[in-house]
Each structure stands twice: as C-alpha cells, then as structure tokens.
Amino acid sequence: MLIAGAGIVGAAIAAALREAGAKCLVVEPEIVGGGATAAGMGHVVVMDDSPAQLALTEYSRHLWDALPLPPNVEREHRGTLWVAADAEEMAEVHRKHSLYPASEILDSQALYEAEPELRPGLAGGLLVSGDSVLYAPCAAAWLLRLSPVRYTAIEALTHDGARLADGTPVSAGLTILACGTGITRLLPNLPVKPRKGHLAITDRYPGFLHHQLVELGYLKSAHGHANESVAFNVQPRSTGQLLIGSSRQYGDDSAEVRPELLSRMLRRAVEYMPRLVDLQVIRTWTGFRAATPDSLPLIGPYSDRVWVAAGHEGLGITTSLGTARLLADRYIGQPPAIPCEPYLPERFA
Amino acid sequence: MPSTLVIGGGPAGLAAAWAAVQAGDQVTLLDDNPALGGQIWRGAIPKAYHRFLDPRITVRTGVQIHSATQIPTADRLILATGTRERFLPFPGWTLPHVLGAGGLQAMVKSGLPIAGKRVVITGTGPLLLAVGAYLRKRGAKVVLIAEQAPFARIAQFTRELWREPAKLIQAAQLGWGLRYRADAWPIRADAGSVTIQGHGKIPCDYVACGFGLVANTELPALLGCAIDAGQVVTDSKQRTTIPHIYWAGAGSVDRSILEGQIAGFDLERARPLYPARDRALRFDRRIDQAFRLRSELSSLATPDTIVCRCEDVPFGAVWQQRDWRSAKLQTRCGMGPCQGRICGPALEHLCGWPAGSVRPPIFPTRLENLLDERR
Amino acid sequence: MIAIRINGQSLQVAAGTTVAAAVMTVQPGFRRSVTGEIRGPLCGMGICMECRVTLNGHPHERSCQTLCAPGMEVATDA
Numbered sequence: 001m002l003i004a005g006a007g008i009v010g011a012a013i014a015a016a017l018r019e020a021g022a023k024c025l026v027v028e029p030e031i032v033g034g035g036a037t038a039a040g041m042g043h044v045v046v047m048d049d050s051p052a053q054l055a056l057t058e059y060s061r062h063l064w065d066a067l068p069l070p071p072n073v074e075r076e077h078r079g080t081l082w083v084a085a086d087a088e089e090m091a092e093v094h095r096k097h098s099l100y101p102a103s104e105i106l107d108s109q110a111l112y113e114a115e116p117e118l119r120p121g122l123a124g125g126l127l128v129s130g131d132s133v134l135y136a137p138c139a140a141a142w143l144l145r146l147s148p149v150r151y152t153a154i155e156a157l158t159h160d161g162a163r164l165a166d167g168t169p170v171s172a173g174l175t176i177l178a179c180g181t182g183i184t185r186l187l188p189n190l191p192v193k194p195r196k197g198h199l200a201i202t203d204r205y206p207g208f209l210h211h212q213l214v215e216l217g218y219l220k221s222a223h224g225h226a227n228e229s230v231a232f233n234v235q236p237r238s239t240g241q242l243l244i245g246s247s248r249q250y251g252d253d254s255a256e257v258r259p260e261l262l263s264r265m266l267r268r269a270v271e272y273m274p275r276l277v278d279l280q281v282i283r284t285w286t287g288f289r290a291a292t293p294d295s296l297p298l299i300g301p302y303s304d305r306v307w308v309a310a311g312h313e314g315l316g317i318t319t320s321l322g323t324a325r326l327l328a329d330r331y332i333g334q335p336p337a338i339p340c341e342p343y344l345p346e347r348f349a
Numbered sequence: 350m351p352s353t354l355v356i357g358g359g360p361a362g363l364a365a366a367w368a369a370v371q372a373g374d375q376v377t378l379l380d381d382n383p384a385l386g387g388q389i390w391r392g393a394i395p396k397a398y399h400r401f402l403d404p405r406i407t408v409r410t411g412v413q414i415h416s417a418t419q420i421p422t423a424d425r426l427i428l429a430t431g432t433r434e435r436f437l438p439f440p441g442w443t444l445p446h447v448l449g450a451g452g453l454q455a456m457v458k459s460g461l462p463i464a465g466k467r468v469v470i471t472g473t474g475p476l477l478l479a480v481g482a483y484l485r486k487r488g489a490k491v492v493l494i495a496e497q498a499p500f501a502r503i504a505q506f507t508r509e510l511w512r513e514p515a516k517l518i519q520a521a522q523l524g525w526g527l528r529y530r531a532d533a534w535p536i537r538a539d540a541g542s543v544t545i546q547g548h549g550k551i552p553c554d555y556v557a558c559g560f561g562l563v564a565n566t567e568l569p570a571l572l573g574c575a576i577d578a579g580q581v582v583t584d585s586k587q588r589t590t591i592p593h594i595y596w597a598g599a600g601s602v603d604r605s606i607l608e609g610q611i612a613g614f615d616l617e618r619a620r621p622l623y624p625a626r627d628r629a630l631r632f633d634r635r636i637d638q639a640f641r642l643r644s645e646l647s648s649l650a651t652p653d654t655i656v657c658r659c660e661d662v663p664f665g666a667v668w669q670q671r672d673w674r675s676a677k678l679q680t681r682c683g684m685g686p687c688q689g690r691i692c693g694p695a696l697e698h699l700c701g702w703p704a705g706s707v708r709p710p711i712f713p714t715r716l717e718n719l720l721d722e723r724r
Numbered sequence: 725m726i727a728i729r730i731n732g733q734s735l736q737v738a739a740g741t742t743v744a745a746a747v748m749t750v751q752p753g754f755r756r757s758v759t760g761e762i763r764g765p766l767c768g769m770g771i772c773m774e775c776r777v778t779l780n781g782h783p784h785e786r787s788c789q790t791l792c793a794p795g796m797e798v799a800t801d802a
Binding site: 003032141263267277281283 | 375416722
C-alpha cells in the first residue's frame with residue numbers, strides 16, 4: 001500500500017490502514033504535516049453546510065475524542081462559539097441548535113459572560129462544547145509514529161504503483177493519494193482547486209479568549225464562492241496565543257502574504273473584538289485549502305488501483321480521521337459507520 | 350529630484366544617506382532605534398563622521414517597518430540593517446547575568462552602571478576586545494577575555510596585521526592591560542559565575558558572550574533580494590538582485606562606511622572607492638577565517654540546554670529533526686516572538702540548517718499597525 | 725533626571741536611559757520564560773525579546789528599544 005502525502009489526511013490513513021492489517025509506505029516530498037496541515041488552525045469542528053458534511057464532521061469529531069493524543073498535540077476542548085451579530089444570525093443559531101448534539105444557545109448576556117472581549121451589541125451565539133482545538137503537525141507526526149515515511153515526490157502513477165522522483169519504481173496493490181492541492185498534478189481531471197487563506201498569531205495573552213469564536217456571517221462568506229472573503233475567526237491556543245483568521249481567496253497561487261487582504265481580515269476581527277488592536281502579532285502566513293465544487297471531500301476509488309482522499313478544504317484536520325476510517329472500512333470490506341456515497345469521487349465523473 | 354530611502358542609521362546607512370545627498374537625491378533615513386548611530390555608535394557619532402549628518406537628510410528614528418508595503422516609495426532603496434551577534438547555547442546561557450558582548454555594551458551605553466562590576470567576556474572575534482576596552486573605560490573589572498580561536502591562528506592573524514598598521518595599533522591600544530586568552534571558551538554558567546575552558550570557574554557579575562556577527566537579512570529577504578550563505582548578494586555598486594535596491598554594511602565599520610558611500614553615490618563618485626572597499630572586504634574575510642568557530646563549540650549544548658529561549662525548547666528535542674522547518678513545526682523551536690533570530694543562527698552552526706523563509710511582520714508589532722495596508 | 729516607576733517603586737534615571745538599563749539597575753530578571761525561568765536582556769538591540777516588560781499597561785514591549793519617559797509605569801513578571 002502506497003500513501004502519497006504525510007499531511008494529516010495521509011497520516012490518518014496510514015494509521016487506520018496499518019491497524020486494518022495493511023503494510024503501508026508513506027511518500028512525502030517535504031516534511032510531515034508541513035502543508036495545509038501546518039497552515040491551518042487545527043480546529044476540530046462540527047459543521048452542517050450539507051447533511052453529508054454534518055455526518056462526516058460529527059463522526060470524525062467522535063473519532064478524535066477517542067484518540068489518546070500526547071501532550072505536544074495540545075488538544076483542548078475549548079468548544080466553538082458561533083457568534084450571532086443580529087436577529088437573522090440568531091435564527092441560524094436556532095437552526096444549528098436543532099442539528100448539533102450538546103449545543104447551547106447563548107443570549108446576549110450569556111455571550112458576554114462567556115467572552116467579555118466581544119464588542120457590545122451582539123445578539124447571542126451557539127456554544128458547541130464538544131468541539132476542540134489541537135496542534136495538527138504534531139498530531140500528524142503522532143499518527144505516523146509507526147509508519148515508514150520515504151521523503152521523495154511521486155513523479156507519476158504507473159500500472160502497478162508509482163515512479164518516485166529519484167527514478168525508483170514502487171509497486172503497490174493500492175495507491176492512495178492524500179496530497180491536498182497537489183493531487184491535480186497526478187490526476188489533472190479532479191475538480192480540486194487551491195483556496196488560499198491567511199492567518200496571524202499573537203504573542204501570549206492567557207485568559208484573553210476562552211472559546212474558538214466564529215462569526216455566523218462566516219456562512220455567508222466562507223461557503224459562497226466569491227473570489228475573496230474574510231471572516232472573524234479567532235482561536236485560543238493552550239500557550240495563551242491567539243490565532244486570528246480567516247480569509248478565503250481563489251486565483252492567487254503565490255504563498256506570499258497579501259498585506260491588503262491581511263489587513264481586511266484583521267479589521268474584521270477588530271470589529272468583533274476591539275481590544276485585539278493592542279496585542280502583538282508575531283507572525284502571519286498563508287496556506288492553501290484543497291477546495292471542491294460542492295465543499296465535500298473526495299474519498300474513495302478513482303480506479304482499480306488508485307484511491308483518493310483529497311479536497312477537504314478548511315475541514316481537513318477534523319475530517320481526516322473520518323476519511324481514514326471510511327477508506328479502512330472499504331479496505332477490509334466492512335460497512336462504514338456513515339454512508340460513504342456523498343464523498344465518492346465518481347460524483348464528478 | 351530623484352528620491353532615496355535609506356533604512357538603518359548605523360555607519361553604513363549614515364554614509365549612504367550622506368552620499369545620496371551629494372548625488373543630488375532627496376534623502377530620507379529611517380531607523381528603528383531611538384537615536385542614530387546604529388549599535389556601534391549608539392547616538393555618539395564620532396566627530397570624523399559628523400559630516401554624514403547633513404541637514405538635507407530627512408531623519409526619522411523610532412520607526413519600524415513591518416512589511417514590504419509599509420516602505421515609503423522611493424526611486425532608490427538602500428538597506429543598511431546591520432548585523433546582530435551569533436549566540437551558541439551552553440549550559441546556563443539563559444541565566445540573567447549572561448548577555449551578549451555587544452548586548453552588555455549596548456546596555457551600558459544606554460544607562461546601565463557598570464563601574465566595579467566583574468565581567469568575563471567570551472566567545473570570538475575582535476568585538477570581544479573592543480567591548481572589553483569599552484567596559485574597562487567605564488569602570489568595569491574585566492576579569493578575563495576568553496577567545497575560542499586557537500592561539501596559533503590569532504598569532505598568525507596578528508603577524509599579518511603589519512599590512513594594516515593602523516589596525517595593529519588600534520588592537521594594541523584596546524588590548525593593553527586586558528587579560529586576553531586564546532583557546533578559551535565557556536563551558537557553563539551558574540548564578541554568579543562562569544566556567545571557562547582551561548580557566549575553571551570564575552566568579553563574576555556579568556558574562557558577555559558573542560560568537561561572531563550575523564547579517565540582518567530579514568528585510569532584504571522579504572523584498573525578494575537573493576541571499577547566499579547568510580549574506581545579501583550584491584554587485585560592485587552594492588546593488589542587490591532587485592534593480593532599485595542596494596545593500597550596505599554587514600562588516601567592520603570601515604567597510605560599512607565604504608559600502609554605504611558606494612551605494613549612495615552616483616557611479617562616477619562610487620567607482621574610485623571600490624579598491625578600498627574590496628581591501629576592507631578582504632580584511633573582514635581574514636578576520637572571519639582567523640576567528641572561525643572551532644568544532645568543540647558544537648558540543649557545548651547538552652540535550653537539556655535550551656536552544657530556543659522564546660519557547661524554551663531544549664537541544665535534545667531539536668537535533669534529530671529533519672530540518673529547520675520540521676524543528677519549528679514539531680518542537681516550536683523558533684516559533685516565538687524573536688522569530689528564530691537567536692536560535693536560527695545557533696542551529697545553523699549546530700545542525701547545518703540554513704535560515705528559513707521570512708514572513709511579515711518583520712518584528713512583532715501591535716495588531717493596530719497591520720490594519721491599514723493598501724495594495 | 726527622569727522619574728519612572730518599576731513594579732510600583734520610584735526610580736530616578738538620567739535622560740537617555742533605556743527602560744532596560746533602568747530595570748537592570750534594580751533587578752536582574754525581566755520576564756518569566758514559558759517554563760518559568762527568570763530571564764533578562766541578551767542582545768540589547770531589540771532582537772531577542774528577552775527584555776519584554778509591561779509598559780504603561782501594554783504587555784510584551786521591548787524595554788531595550790524604549791527610552792525612559794517621565795511618569796512611565798514599568799511592570800516585570802520576574
């Protein structure tokens with residue numbers, strides 16, 4: 001079994017297939033967890049853009065909770081607090097409440113008690129306490145701790161495996177491509193597009209923020225397909241640092257930080273949390289989400305000998321474990337815990 | 350009138366700003382420190398160079414640049430962001446009585462009383478001697494200057510100095526009466542002392558250490574200038590690989606001033622300075638060679654010696670990582686507010702990892718300063 | 725002379741003194757590292773971030789890059 005990509009998805013697949021009895025080799029051109037895995041927030045979150053997304057995120061969150069992660073993964077059950085600015089967004093709070101297990105509706109007062117740094121005048125929110133935060137590069141390394149990794153690129157797929165960049169052929173009964181936006185280099189017809197994002201991280205301010213906060217306006221901006229959008233999305237790290245997001249952008253494949261978009265993103269954050277202006281920002285960066293037209297990942301067979309696991313967009317950390325389990329179930333011929341059809345690549349055939 | 354923007358107000362930047370005024374440019378000079386003069390002069394610019402303070406230069410001190418777009422537009426940009434000290438981790442180097450050699454000097458220049466304090470200076474390079482002489486002048490008891498370079502190498506270098514008699518005299522004046530020992534380096538520091546190879550445990554109030562200089566290449570790197578082996582790539586006119594951007598001054602004061610003038614002047618006035626600059630460059634290379642770090646220094650850090658002071662990452666967590674980026678992602682090394690400026694050059698020496706990419710802000714800054722960037 | 729306060733204690737310093745130099749005359753420690761070690765300035769030139777203090781209520785300010793100003797309130801956590 002050959003797995004291309006040592007990001008969180010490839011790492012999760014290697015761990016799950018190893019457990020299922022397969023012999024795996026992971027091939028990675030750079031480092032473990034160094035792509036979108038390192039660039040993202042590490043938010044394990046339930047989302048309901050579609051019933052299939054809800055099923056996969058909820059299933060995956062449950063799988064994360066069952067893992068005995070080591071301390072360097074910095075997992076904390078911070079919970080997600082979806083912030084509603086107005087009555088329209090409060091209606092969304094009520095809708096989500098009916099779908100999300102163990103969620104709690106906060107009125108305006110309860111919202112400020114939960115997060116005193118939010119600006120006055122917000123309508124309320126939905127607290128999803130089962131959501132968590134983790135440090136994904138170390139999670140990927142931990143998932144891979146028992147799997148061999150070979151540091152080279154796959155140059156091309158062959159009839160019985162792949163040819164590596166150093167020229168050596170590797171034969172494998174099955175090749176699984178889990179290389180994020182890089183997948184289109186090997187399978188150009190897959191509808192996966194890079195969607196660039198920016199993040200900023202601050203120095204340490206323990207106690208400033210308690211939950212991962214996401215604006216409900218996020219739904220309007222994140223899942224629309226406008227070329228450029230920003231949303232308020234801040235996360236407390238176990239270090240006391242704050243991760244500040246988010247931006248979404250198509251059509252910019254340079255990894256450079258775009259100062260104008262970064263400022264737009266930070267201005268949005270300051271609209272919600274005015275005192276952020278006083279915090280020291282120590283670093284900003286970008287990353288590329290692997291986006292699909294229907295915002296659902298591609299999980300399953302591409303051909304007899306090639307399976308794919310890509311297109312997780314902004315939910316790769318969350319859904320990596322569900323993805324891996326669906327593939328492992330397919331491998332051992334066991335019925336999956338959730339229907340796998342919505343994620344099959346054949347929907348774009 | 351063409352405009353020139355100079356970033357960095359040390360010897361190179363001052364020389365560049367002055368030369369650009371002579372070339373007929375409208376010149377702005379920015380520096381992030383409270384006063385001009387850089388680390389070497391710190392506000393006290395020697396009389397011989399007062400002419401650099403031309404009133405036609407618009408000077409702005411205490412200004413930080415956070416990203417490429419915050420640099421005011423100008424026809425020419427001269428970067429003179431100088432150097433910092435390289436530190437090599439050894440047990441106890443994070444104790445508060447251990448400072449950089451240049452670091453302690455800077456603290457004294459900015460108001461720290463040093464009279465009567467016992468100081469051990471250690472590491473490598475001519476800076477140790479200069480710092481020793483300065484601290485002694487300010488009343489410190491300089492107990493020992495422990496230079497890591499072998500005696501034979503320093504002796505050879507000193508013999509070659511006859512070609513530069515002024516430098517020989519300067520070195521002799523600085524060093525006169527100071528206890529200067531070669532083949533000596535720090536083994537460990539404990540509260541109130543430092544243990545020096547060959548000299549045992551020495552009680553002291555301060556340990557001042559530095560293992561050579563590293564160019565501050567973050568800004569040129571962010572602007573896309575080519576960097577090779579820690580140095581900005583320049584042509585003979587000090588032009589970087591980006592057409593309107595120049596770089597000056599990551600060496601001795603003499604060389605920095607020459608490089609600054611060459612960058613600032615028009616070609617006609619710059620060209621006659623090339624031979625002197627090249628000679629200064631060759632001299633700096635001889636210094637680098639004479640004071641290159643000995644292999645024993647690579648084994649000073651024990652597995653539990655902290656290498657990343659921001660995140661308290663021990664050497665033992667880092668050394669088996671594949672590369673600098675893996676070390677950052679897997680151990681947090683270099684992910685703190687100094688952005689790897691201290692542990693990066695240390696690990697470059699200890700593990701052979703070249704510096705990584707640079708991302709804005711160039712220095713940590715209040716979020717407010719990043720709010721109104723425009724395209 | 726300029727009057728500042730360090731952790732509530734009054735101190736007179738000469739004009740041109742940086743906050744870092746002022747703190748060092750009073751105590752060796754500036755900040756607690758993330759594992760609790762007491763740290764003081766290393767580089768003296770705004771690079772290493774070891775001299776960070778809370779200045780007039782703003783945490784994480786580099787004291788070596790800041791001149792003492794009348795009435796300044798400096799707080800250290802070491």
